[in-house]
Amino acid sequence: MTALAALAEVGLTSERLFAPNARSTFFRPSLGIDLTGRRNETAVKSSDAISASQPGSDAVAHVLRGGRSTVKRSVYQADSLAQRLFDARVELKMATARYAMHLSQEARDRLFAEFDYLLEEETWDPSDRLPSAYSYQSFLKWLIYTSDCSWSSLGISDDGTIMAAWVRGQNRLTADFGDKIRWSQAVLAEGEIQTSAGRFSLEHFAKRAKEFLASVVV
Amino acid sequence: MCPLQCTVDTRKASFPARCQRSVIERDMVYYSKAPIIEAVIDVQFSNALSLRELERLRDRFKKSYPSVQERLQVQVTLGADGRSSQSTSTDGFQLGDSNGSDLVLLLPQAAATIRLPPYGAWEKLLERARYNFDELTSIVGRRQVTRIATRFINRIDVPNALIIGAPLSKFFTITVAFPQGAVGNINGTSFTFSAQERATGFWANVNFSNAAPALLEHQSFLLDIDVYKRDGIDLNIDAMWNQVDELRVAKNNLFEAAITDEVRKLIA
Numbered sequence: 326m327t328a329l330a331a332l333a334e335v336g337l338t339s340e341r342l343f344a345p346n347a348r349s350t351f352f353r354p355s356l357g358i359d360l361t362g363r364r365n366e367t368a369v370k371s372s373d374a375i376s377a378s379q380p381g382s383d384a385v386a387h388v389l390r391g392g393r394s395t396v397k398r399s400v401y402q403a404d405s406l407a408q409r410l411f412d413a414r415v416e417l418k419m420a421t422a423r424y425a426m427h428l429s430q431e432a433r434d435r436l437f438a439e440f441d442y443l444l445e446e447e448t449w450d451p452s453d454r455l456p457s458a459y460s461y462q463s464f465l466k467w468l469i470y471t472s473d474c475s476w477s478s479l480g481i482s483d484d485g486t487i488m489a490a491w492v493r494g495q496n497r498l499t500a501d502f503g504d505k506i507r508w509s510q511a512v513l514a515e516g517e518i519q520t521s522a523g524r525f526s527l528e529h530f531a532k533r534a535k536e537f538l539a540s541v542v543v
Numbered sequence: 544m545c546p547l548q549c550t551v552d553t554r555k556a557s558f559p560a561r562c563q564r565s566v567i568e569r570d571m572v573y574y575s576k577a578p579i580i581e582a583v584i585d586v587q588f589s590n591a592l593s594l595r596e597l598e599r600l601r602d603r604f605k606k607s608y609p610s611v612q613e614r615l616q617v618q619v620t621l622g623a624d625g626r627s628s629q630s631t632s633t634d635g636f637q638l639g640d641s642n643g644s645d646l647v648l649l650l651p652q653a654a655a656t657i658r659l660p661p662y663g664a665w666e667k668l669l670e671r672a673r674y675n676f677d678e679l680t681s682i683v684g685r686r687q688v689t690r691i692a693t694r695f696i697n698r699i700d701v702p703n704a705l706i707i708g709a710p711l712s713k714f715f716t717i718t719v720a721f722p723q724g725a726v727g728n729i730n731g732t733s734f735t736f737s738a739q740e741r742a743t744g745f746w747a748n749v750n751f752s753n754a755a756p757a758l759l760e761h762q763s764f765l766l767d768i769d770v771y772k773r774d775g776i777d778l779n780i781d782a783m784w785n786q787v788d789e790l791r792v793a794k795n796n797l798f799e800a801a802i803t804d805e806v807r808k809l810i811a
Contacts, residue, residue: 411641415610419643425660426576426810427700427758433661437642470759531759 406451410444413455420458420465427469439479454485461487463502463527471534475542496541506530512540572799574810578766579662581696583655584672584787588686591651594633596683600649601636603682604675608638608647647675654679665791673784688783692771693790697798698754699806700761714805715764717751729753740793745770747797766801770794 417440421433464487480488486503501507509522605611616634621627635650646657656672711718719732733752740747750767757763770793777783
């Protein structure tokens with residue numbers, strides 16, 4: 326088995342090693358304390374060095390050069406669907422917590438209740454993708470930027486991205502918080518439903534938020 | 544209002560004598576937008592816990608912390624000829640409550656009690672840490688404690704409108720600066736130093752860095768303060784927890800010393 330194949334087998338592909346923004350929450354040494362890494366430096370480098378995912382990391386460079394070394398990595402396991410859904414709820418709540426200083430208790434409680442509802446085992450299709458924390462963070466950024474908590478409901482797309490909807494009578498705005506924000510709008514004007522849709526960056530969608538929401542809430 | 548980074552002058556009168564502080568404290572400071580994204584009390588001990596002991600602890604703690612995640616240590620050994628071997632072993636458990644706000648990290652030589660935002664109060668965190676340690680002791684017996692620590696990670700989000708074109712020193716007293724005669728942008732900053740907090744004598748590892756912006760049109764900075772004690776940890780449990788309590792003073796002093804009034808206005 327080659328070095329890279331061995332790394333791939335434990336989920337450490339070169340892309341992942343060099344991804345500057347690896348989002349694996351539990352790799353972050355700052356979650357809790359980086360005790361694992363510091364105490365287990367039995368080989369070349371600890372799991373922290375790998376999890377740092379920085380190009381040029383000594384451990385990574387050493388491994389990729391093919392020198393004799395040992396890579397240690399800490400991973401977490403979840404088994405049943407119930408457990409995975411529970412963990413997904415917890416992960417979203419943890420993501421919310423990181424913005425707690427910018428969100429009211431009421432706003433957090435509403436989000437928590439929505440995810441408790443969405444991620445129920447009875448209604449969840451096991452083949453569906455679990456929600457993306459990254460997408461959820463985008464939604465939270467939008468929420469905080471606009472200071473608008475008037476969303477009507479949240480959903481999870483087939484890709485695991487977070488979707489939000491604002492519905493007032495026949496007026497409706499939906500947004501899918503993927504890498505870009507895919508939005509659609511339907512408003513009653515000139516005696517009929519006018520529709521439009523688009524694909525914006527998060528920043529642009531946030532800047533246009535008042536305009537969008539005003540058209541729905543009229 | 545969330546009490547944050549506070550010291551407790553006004554609380555002394557009603558606090559048990561064993562917990563009264565003998566160290567210099569600043570006035571109590573409260574911040575309504577507490578920037579704490581992680582608060583940790585960590586106790587390390589000399590004799591490593593066995594896997595069986597870790598599992599027993601997991602089973603005990605999961606009643607209060609139902610989100611259980613196993614930490615696996617995957618060890619891949621790579622030879623110069625490209626051949627490799629790998630082995631896997633359990634390294635510990637991370638348990639969380641149903642809201643993901645309160646966590647416990649159980650490792651062979653450490654137990655950490657963690658609070659994510661919204662940060663409540665130090666007293667509550669300390670109480671939980673002590674309770675968790677008592678639980679641990681009741682199951683696996685007393686261990687010799689080799690390190691006590693409290694680590695607070697703060698994320699300070701500064702609006703672009705305030706920071707663009709301004710020196711970092713406007714917001715932080717520990718910072719980087721351009722050499723005289725140069726102007727530009729600081730795109731990535733991270734530095735760590737160890738320092739002894741003068742008033743308390745405790746040592747701390749402090750990391751200051753800028754992070755990916757947490758908010759739109761903001762810049763985010765992490766101020767990570769890890770105050771610890773290795774020598775002279777009291778064998779008496781009450782006295783040891785008093786020492787943990789005192790670590791907080793050093794942590795607060797360092798935090799207050801590291802920020803300027805501009806940051807105080809943002810988090811007030």
